[in-house]
Amino acid sequence: MTDTTYMYRFTESVEMSEITDTLLLAVAAAEALHGRAKVNLDASFELSESERICRIGADNEVGKDIAKIFTEYLSLEIGEGAFVVEQVGSFSELSVQNKKEQANA
Numbered sequence: 001m002t003d004t005t006y007m008y009r010f011t012e013s014v015e016m017s018e019i020t021d022t023l024l025l026a027v028a029a030a031e032a033l034h035g036r037a038k039v040n041l042d043a044s045f046e047l048s049e050s051e052r053i054c055r056i057g058a059d060n061e062v063g064k065d066i067a068k069i070f071t072e073y074l075s076l077e078i079g080e081g082a083f084v085v086e087q088v089g090s091f092s093e094l095s096v097q098n099k100k101e102q103a104n105a
Contacts, residue, residue: 003059003089004057004059004063004087005055005058005059005088005089006055006056006058006067006086006087006088007053007055007085007086007087008053008054008083008084008085009053009083009084009085010052010053010054010078010083011052011081011082011083012052013082014052014078014082014083016047016049017049018077018078019047019049019054019078020049022070022073022074022077022078023045023054023070025073026069026070026073027039027066029065029069030043030062030065030066030069034061034062034065038062039066042060042061042062042063043062043063043066044056044057044063045057045063045066071085
């Protein structure tokens with residue numbers, strides 16, 4: 001199993017409340033595929049409206065499906081030019097790094 005996280009960055013023109021709704025819709029779709037319990041146990045994601053980013057841990061099938069669904073919904077709803085997605089390190093490493101950066105701010 002690889003430690004894969006997808007990080008999405010959004011342009012200033014995007015309403016972050018719309019991104020929140022879209023992420024929740026992708027999670028609900030993953031629940032339809034895998035069941036609510038499996039999503040609750042296996043999904044890792046976080047959204048920062050202030051940083052205009054979203055991270056989705058994709059080191060298992062649930063996370064991979066959430067990332068694929070979320071990406072497709074974003075492309076349809078806000079357009080591919082309104083966001084950038086890149087594959088970065090592990091979700092847990094990014095969360096620890098983010099907490100350290102917030103503590104030092």
